[in-house]
Amino acid sequence: xxxxxxxxxxxxxxxxxxxxxxxxxxxxxxxxxxxxxxxxxxxxxxxxxxxxxxxxxxxxxxxxxxxxxxxxxxxxxxxxxxxxxxxxxxxxxxxxxxxxxxxxxxxxxxxxxxxxxxxxxxxxxxxxxxxxxxxxxxxxxxxxxxxxxxxxxxxxxxxxxxxxxxxxxxxxxxxxxxxxxxxxxxxxxxxxxxxxxxxxxxxxxxxxxxxxxxxxxxxxxxxxxxxxxxxxxxxxxxxxxxxxxxxxxxxxxxxxxxxxxxxxxxxxxxxxxxxxxxxxxxxxxxxxxxxxxxxxxxxxxxxxxxxxxxxxxxxxxxxxxxxxxxxxxxxxxxxxxxxxxxxxxxxxxxxxxxxxxxxxxxxxxxxxxxxxxxxxxx
Amino acid sequence: xxxxxxxxxxxxxxxxxxxxxxxxxxxxxxxxxxxxxxxxxxxxxxxxxxxxxxxxxxxxxxxxxxxxxxxxxxxxxxxxxxxxxxxxxxxxxxxxxxxxxxxxxxxxxxxxxxxxxxxxxxxxxxxxxxxxxxxxxxxxxxxxxxxxxxxxxxxxxxxxxxxxxxxxxxxxxxxxxxxxxxxxxxxxxxxxxxxxxxxxxxxxxxxxxxxxxxxxxxxxxxxxxxxxxxxxxxxxxxxxxxxxxxxxxxxxxxxxxxxxxxxxxxxxxxxxxxxxxxxxxxxxxxxxxxxxxxxxxxxxxxxxxxxxxxxxxxxxxxxxxxxxxxxxxxxxxxxxxxxxxxxxxxxxxxxxxxxxxxxxxxxxxxxxxxxxxxxxxx
Numbered sequence: 227x228x229x230x231x232x233x234x235x236x237x238x239x240x241x242x243x244x245x246x247x248x249x250x251x252x253x254x255x256x257x258x259x260x261x262x263x264x265x266x267x268x269x270x271x272x273x274x275x276x277x278x279x280x281x282x283x284x285x286x287x288x289x290x291x292x293x294x295x296x297x298x299x300x301x302x303x304x305x306x307x308x309x310x311x312x313x314x315x316x317x318x319x320x321x322x323x324x325x326x327x328x329x330x331x332x333x334x335x336x337x338x339x340x341x342x343x344x345x346x347x348x349x350x351x352x353x354x355x356x357x358x359x360x361x362x363x364x365x366x367x368x369x370x371x372x373x374x375x376x377x378x379x380x381x382x383x384x385x386x387x388x389x390x391x392x393x394x395x396x397x398x399x400x401x402x403x404x405x406x407x408x409x410x411x412x413x414x415x416x417x418x419x420x421x422x423x424x425x426x427x428x429x430x431x432x433x434x435x436x437x438x439x440x441x442x443x444x445x446x447x448x449x450x451x452x453x454x455x456x457x458x459x460x461x462x463x464x465x466x467x468x469x470x471x472x473x474x475x476x477x478x479x480x481x482x483x484x485x486x487x488x489x490x491x492x493x494x495x496x497x498x499x500x501x502x503x504x505x506x507x508x509x510x511x512x513x514x515x516x517x518x519x520x521x522x523x524x525x526x527x528x529x530x531x532x533x534x535x536x537x538x539x540x541x542x543x544x545x546x547x548x549x550x551x552x553x554x555x556x557x558x559x560x561x562x563x564x565x566x567x568x569x570x571x572x573x574x575x576x577x578x579x580x581x582x583x584x585x586x587x588x589x590x591x592x593x594x595x596x597x598x599x600x601x602x603x604x
Numbered sequence: 605x606x607x608x609x610x611x612x613x614x615x616x617x618x619x620x621x622x623x624x625x626x627x628x629x630x631x632x633x634x635x636x637x638x639x640x641x642x643x644x645x646x647x648x649x650x651x652x653x654x655x656x657x658x659x660x661x662x663x664x665x666x667x668x669x670x671x672x673x674x675x676x677x678x679x680x681x682x683x684x685x686x687x688x689x690x691x692x693x694x695x696x697x698x699x700x701x702x703x704x705x706x707x708x709x710x711x712x713x714x715x716x717x718x719x720x721x722x723x724x725x726x727x728x729x730x731x732x733x734x735x736x737x738x739x740x741x742x743x744x745x746x747x748x749x750x751x752x753x754x755x756x757x758x759x760x761x762x763x764x765x766x767x768x769x770x771x772x773x774x775x776x777x778x779x780x781x782x783x784x785x786x787x788x789x790x791x792x793x794x795x796x797x798x799x800x801x802x803x804x805x806x807x808x809x810x811x812x813x814x815x816x817x818x819x820x821x822x823x824x825x826x827x828x829x830x831x832x833x834x835x836x837x838x839x840x841x842x843x844x845x846x847x848x849x850x851x852x853x854x855x856x857x858x859x860x861x862x863x864x865x866x867x868x869x870x871x872x873x874x875x876x877x878x879x880x881x882x883x884x885x886x887x888x889x890x891x892x893x894x895x896x897x898x899x900x901x902x903x904x905x906x907x908x909x910x911x912x913x914x915x916x917x918x919x920x921x922x923x924x925x926x927x928x929x930x931x932x933x934x935x936x937x938x939x940x941x942x943x944x945x946x947x948x949x950x951x952x953x954x955x956x957x958x959x960x961x962x963x964x965x966x967x968x969x970x971x972x973x974x975x976x977x978x979x980x981x982x
Contacts, residue, residue, distance in 0.1 A: 291923045314866040315944040339943045368869045488692040491746050510888035545669045565717045566693040584981035603962035
């Protein structure tokens with residue numbers, strides 16, 4: 227009898243469900259022990275069974291990167307939703323519609339102009355939005371500096387405008403550039419301290435600022451304490467990936483997402499194995515390019531998931547992947563990896579690779595595969 | 605009255621339909637004048653109205669990169685379909701089902717083992733597949749070298765096995781690395797000559813080899829003659845992109861695909877404009893990274909499509925794009941590009957950026973926008 231995995235057409239995105247469950251437990255238990263709530267960022271999976279597993283494990287609400295994710299979660303009965311991207315004024319009607327249906331959707335801003343746009347729209351529609359203020363804790367993207375006077379201006383605009391100032395939030399995205407425990411612990415402390423301090427600055431003016439939300443998978447898994455923090459947002463921990471492995475926050479046996487592929491040819495003189503997992507399957511993400519180990523477009527494993535040391539996807543066209551085996555292993559590639567044989571590829575970046583697929587094939591502990599659909603687009 | 609484009613939620617993938625139509629005409633007329641058929645590769649658009657415009661302009665059948673594309677085309681009445689990736693044996697049942705429904709689907713192989721698998725499966729199911737043999741004309745990916753004796757072996761296996769040997773095909777993918785007319789003309793001639801010679805080698809054995817199919821957008825637009833060639837496959841010409849612009853085969857006013865985005869914030873001291881088009885919208889494709897002009901994640905234009913010289917998407921997170929304006933233009937970015945204002949981003953690679961979206965917003969000459977859905981997944 228053929229195994230279920232053998233009956234799958236390739237390429238497919240395989241989720242190792244027992245690994246995923248362990249990853250969810252690990253992060254939830256860590257947050258529990260640090261005394262904070264976990265609000266997982268669902269932009270990684272965009273997939274209801276994954277989100278449900280996170281909530282069943284103790285997660286408090288969800289973080290989303292698009293209003294489409296918010297709508298999907300709300301439709302499925304998840305109503306505490308934080309849209310953690312500074313909202314474009316043009317998206318306020320969609321946010322309002324969700325709130326009016328009963329979704330406890332909270333919004334984000336990091337500017338006077340953004341806060342004014344929220345207030346103006348809310349007053350026009352007699353709404354009281356829950357709003358977070360974004361803090362820049364490491365200079366990598368958006369947010370207000372903790373000591374920026376605009377922070378107080380934004381808090382006042384929101385409060386005087388009748389909004390509910392939910393709290394401050396930050397994301398230490400520069401943690402993706404680190405790979406030592408000491409540096410990660412230092413950044414986690416910086417993320418915590420700057421965000422807590424931002425809340426204190428607001429509170430010192432007499433305004434309420436109940437929540438302090440921080441988070442990135444690397445800092446969440448490295449923080450020594452989260453004093454003053456109320457919740458952590460993290461996303462990619464649910465699957466992990468090679469970028470996280472390079473950073474040092476997961477082991478090889480925690481990588482829960484892979485792409486199953488079929489060998490379709492060889493260029494024997496070059497030592498190339500050609501597969502049907504090109505960049506359309508793996509994504510163009512080269513997140514490990516500047517890390518301690520460059521995995522090309524992915525680490526090659528056997529069909530059952532064992533790493534083939536040195537074997538990487540070194541080239542990718544749209545529907546062709548090119549695998550090389552590394553030094554002195556290329557002699558008998560046609561015999562070792564015949565046409566029709568299958569391999570599994572671990573991706574650089576689970577968020578990017580997942581997005582290439584309409585669904586995951588979720589493999590449970592018994593080796594039974596279920597199709598889990600995921601969101602695409604906005 | 606607001607213009608239709610102003611009513612679109614962002615990010616969206618905009619297709620400039622008049623430009624697309626001109627691109628289609630340009631390629632079709634060139635192929636007509638060179639005396640060959642055009643079989644467009646639909647992996648770029650994966651979108652029926654685009655394919656229909658290509659066929660209306662004179663295209664002979666389509667080239668596909670997945671069997672899902674083949675099924676979609678056949679369902680929509682397009683039955684001459686070339687699946688131009690060496691077929692994995694596991695996909696033969698799906699190919700057979702399509703043939704049995706009446707689709708004139710042709711397959712590809714580049715190995716003895718691949719040919720044997722096709723023949724074995726076909727004989728088992730009493731089928732006569734149309735099969736092409738892939739030739740490697742430039743060493744960039746798959747295919748048999750023209751002078752490889754395996755070429756004759758494969759042709760014999762297919763013919764003796766009862767298959768219809770449709771012809772030989774090649775793809776000069778290394779054209780993406782060039783940027784001078786002379787080099788492109790030389791590669792186009794190499795592509796033509798090596799593929800024609802492969803057909804001749806097969807014919808010299810007494811076997812029939814009716815077709816010689818070549819193509820990449822850069823070589824198709826550079827070839828001085830296509831003597832001996834019967835058809836050309838090309839894909840990205842339908843939209844063009846910054847990679848093609850760097851190669852030199854299109855002008856700025858031929859780029860038909862862009863991403864409409866909204867400004868959501870700034871980091872004024874760094875000269876950063878933050879938008880809602882991150883890598884989820886643009887893709888992670890950095891195809892211009894090693895070309896003559898590195899466009900980051902895309903060239904920034906005004907909402908109406910005028911290039912803002914020096915303005916590039918220099919950073920991308922999942923739902924955040926970071927735009928910088930280049931030298932000495934960053935003084936008043938908050939006033940020039942206020943929150944809520946809109947920009948258009950030209951992508952590096954139209955195939956990769958399109959794939960991030962469930963549909964295109966197609967803008968006709970009157971500025972009216974239509975939603976054109978596209979395929980996702982396999």
